[in-house]
Amino acid sequence: MPNIPSKLRSASWSIAVVLICAACGASGTAGTTTVAPTTAPPTTIATTTTEAPTTTAGSVPGFPVTVETVAGAVTVPASPQAIVSLSPTSTEVLFAIGAGGQVVAVDDQSNYPADAPVTALTGFSSSAEAVAAFDPDLVFISFDPGDLVSGLEAVGIPTVVHPAAVSLEDAYRQIEQAGALTGNVDGASAIIEGIEAQVDELVAGLADRVEPLTYFHELDNTFYSLTSSTFVGELYGLLGLASIADPADTDGFGYPQLSEEYILEQDPDFIFLADTKCCGQNAGAVAARPGWDQLSAVQQGRVIELDDDIASRWGPRISEFLSQVASAVDSVPVG
Amino acid sequence: MTTPRLPLARLKPSWLAGGLLVLGVSVIVGAAIGPADVSMGSVVATVFERLLGADRGVSDRLAGIVWEIRLPRVALGLLVGGMLSVAGGAYQGVFRNPLADPYLLGAAAGAGLGATVAIVLSANGGNPAWATPAAFVGALAAVGLATAIGSAIDGNRSTATLLLAGVAVASFLTAIQTFILQRRVDTVQQVYSWILGRVATTGWDEVWQVTPYAVVCVGMLFWYRRALDVLAVGDDVAETLGVNARRTRLVIVVLASLATAAAVSVSGLIGFVGLVVPHMIRLLSGPSYRVILPLAFLGGGAFLVLADTVARQAFAPAEIPIGVVTAFVGAPFFMWMLLRGGRSLP
Numbered sequence: 001m002p003n004i005p006s007k008l009r010s011a012s013w014s015i016a017v018v019l020i021c022a023a024c025g026a027s028g029t030a031g032t033t034t035v036a037p038t039t040a041p042p043t044t045i046a047t048t049t050t051e052a053p054t055t056t057a058g059s060v061p062g063f064p065v066t067v068e069t070v071a072g073a074v075t076v077p078a079s080p081q082a083i084v085s086l087s088p089t090s091t092e093v094l095f096a097i098g099a100g101g102q103v104v105a106v107d108d109q110s111n112y113p114a115d116a117p118v119t120a121l122t123g124f125s126s127s128a129e130a131v132a133a134f135d136p137d138l139v140f141i142s143f144d145p146g147d148l149v150s151g152l153e154a155v156g157i158p159t160v161v162h163p164a165a166v167s168l169e170d171a172y173r174q175i176e177q178a179g180a181l182t183g184n185v186d187g188a189s190a191i192i193e194g195i196e197a198q199v200d201e202l203v204a205g206l207a208d209r210v211e212p213l214t215y216f217h218e219l220d221n222t223f224y225s226l227t228s229s230t231f232v233g234e235l236y237g238l239l240g241l242a243s244i245a246d247p248a249d250t251d252g253f254g255y256p257q258l259s260e261e262y263i264l265e266q267d268p269d270f271i272f273l274a275d276t277k278c279c280g281q282n283a284g285a286v287a288a289r290p291g292w293d294q295l296s297a298v299q300q301g302r303v304i305e306l307d308d309d310i311a312s313r314w315g316p317r318i319s320e321f322l323s324q325v326a327s328a329v330d331s332v333p334v335g
Numbered sequence: 336m337t338t339p340r341l342p343l344a345r346l347k348p349s350w351l352a353g354g355l356l357v358l359g360v361s362v363i364v365g366a367a368i369g370p371a372d373v374s375m376g377s378v379v380a381t382v383f384e385r386l387l388g389a390d391r392g393v394s395d396r397l398a399g400i401v402w403e404i405r406l407p408r409v410a411l412g413l414l415v416g417g418m419l420s421v422a423g424g425a426y427q428g429v430f431r432n433p434l435a436d437p438y439l440l441g442a443a444a445g446a447g448l449g450a451t452v453a454i455v456l457s458a459n460g461g462n463p464a465w466a467t468p469a470a471f472v473g474a475l476a477a478v479g480l481a482t483a484i485g486s487a488i489d490g491n492r493s494t495a496t497l498l499l500a501g502v503a504v505a506s507f508l509t510a511i512q513t514f515i516l517q518r519r520v521d522t523v524q525q526v527y528s529w530i531l532g533r534v535a536t537t538g539w540d541e542v543w544q545v546t547p548y549a550v551v552c553v554g555m556l557f558w559y560r561r562a563l564d565v566l567a568v569g570d571d572v573a574e575t576l577g578v579n580a581r582r583t584r585l586v587i588v589v590l591a592s593l594a595t596a597a598a599v600s601v602s603g604l605i606g607f608v609g610l611v612v613p614h615m616i617r618l619l620s621g622p623s624y625r626v627i628l629p630l631a632f633l634g635g636g637a638f639l640v641l642a643d644t645v646a647r648q649a650f651a652p653a654e655i656p657i658g659v660v661t662a663f664v665g666a667p668f669f670m671w672m673l674l675r676g677g678r679s680l681p
Contacts, residue, residue: 262652290538291403
């Protein structure tokens with residue numbers, strides 16, 4: 001009888017199950033970090049505090065400097081001249097505050113500014129050894145894949161963990177810390193003050209509306225979205241916008257996947273596409289989706305194409321995001 | 336050798352009527368329930384409006400929600416659930432293995448790799464819609480490779496070599512997929528969404544895409560349902576009854592794989608349905624594939640339509656992955672059925 005012994009059958013089955021589950025598990029873990037580009041555990045914020053730079057008798061004013069981050073206190077003994085950034089946001093921050101010249105290597109996702117020294121390093125899985133090979137004197141990351149921080153500290157390389165900001169305050173704090181740690185306190189202050197002034201001006205110029213305008217922020221073409229309580233949601237909120245995803249977020253995670261029919265039923269005033277790069281979406285593609293031609297945002301040209309990167313990072317280009325959204329809001333007549 | 340007896344069973348009209356009733360009820364439930372507040376009257380009016388052209392006074396937006404989003408999902412769930420269940424039942428018959436499911440020969444791994452490659456390419460300026468054909472091609476290529484290896488070893492004389500070839504192909508392709516994903520983490524979330532499975536529709540497009548495969552594959556598998564009963568008693572007996580076991584097995588594997596590939600390409604990797612629905616039917620109706628296959632189509636369709644309704648309604652307006660629903664709801668139900676009648680399984 002050409003039949004498979006039962007042990008073999010169950011063994012082959014368990015192998016298949018394990019493989020499938022391993023694949024799911026692996027993507028699941030990493031998936032969480034990508035699904036929610038601006039999420040961090042709420043507890044991390046409480047520990048992220050800045051100490052004023054302590055000036056001592058070092059050769060460069062402002063050093064050594066110590067700041068408190070999620071991974072503990074980070075002390076930089078002297079002005080760093082070989083910085084590695086594995087976080088696209090940190091890369092943007094470093095260049096914006098004037099520390100670009102001190103950066104020797106950035107990760108493969110750091111696509112802005114264009115002159116950042118991109119390498120094959122990845123923020124998701126680089127080993128401490130690969131990072132240490134650049135002989136850095138300061139490393140910025142947004143995510144510790146496991147043993148990167150401890151590995152780098154073991155070889156004496158100070159490492160700053162700046163996870164996705166959960167609030168504008170948090171984003172400011174990270175810029176401020178980057179300034180202190182790299183000796184660019186003035187550059188950092190200028191960036192923060194610039195954004196603060198812009199926010200004040202935009203908020204002062206907002207029209208009074210009886211009902212807040214609503215929006216659907218599209219993170220990908222399977223309708224993952226974000227709520228008003230996320231970092232990006234806070235920026236929308238400053239401009240008087242409310243997310244239609246709020247009722248969907250029962251567990252407070254901030255990034256629910258919405259039902260398509262719910263989006264159509266809600267008929268949001270705006271659709272913001274943060275999936276123009278990842279998923280090739282644009283206003284035309286949205287209008288062509290079956291049933292979506294009935295949406296007032298589609299009919300009135302209020303499908304706004306964002307840059308995925310700008311809309312998912314928490315660095316200096318927040319101001320570009322705010323300008324784009326604010327001009328969209330201004331185009332809606334009050335009444 | 337004891338004299339084997341073919342399971343004597345014809346599909347009783349009462350069983351068929353029961354299956355159709357269950358499917359009908361689940362379609363009505365699926366059409367009536369969703370996060371958007373649409374009355375049953377509006378759903379019916381929309382259907383008449385779209386089919387007969389007469390204006391029944393449903394607002395354009397509600398009609399769009401019903402006709403372009405909810406009803407295609409119901410129809411696609413029905414087809415995908417039915418195809419996966421029939422394919423699973425056919426695999427279980429061919430391999431005489433109760434653990435066989437539609438993904439046994441690497442269809443899931445192949446489809447996953449195909450979709451991953453398409454999604455990575457689309458991030459580089461390709462078209463995201465390529466994921467569907469890429470998954471289809473990947474699934475067929477994986478099963479084709481496994482079958483070719485199985486034949487090369489012993490000409491498909493035993494099912495064990497084919498099974499093991501499937502395991503090897505699946506792990507190989509999964510390794511490639513994992514490697515690509517790890518190199519391109521920016522696409523992880525999209526690929527993950529795809530892997531979780533989703534009855535996602537773009538209007539009626541996906542429904543029309545899978546319908547031909549459903550008609551041809553399911554129809555042909557129904558044609559072969561007596562052959563499955565014959566194979567169940569062993570190759571030697573099958574030969575004496577005039578069935579070419581090797582060729583029949585190959586044809587059934589090809590048909591079931593084609594149905595699986597079509598289903599997976601539009602809905603991702605929805606688990607559990609193809610494994611368990613045939614067993615549920617078997618527990619209810621006995622071991623004959625002449626009864627199991629038709630009822631598995633109706634039962635699988637009904638099961639997936641209901642599961643998708645739960646997926647979009649349980650945490651509305653948020654969605655939960657349908658694979659979670661199929662297993663979370665289906666597994667305890669299946670355990671209960673096993674406790675009641677598990678001894679009658681092969």
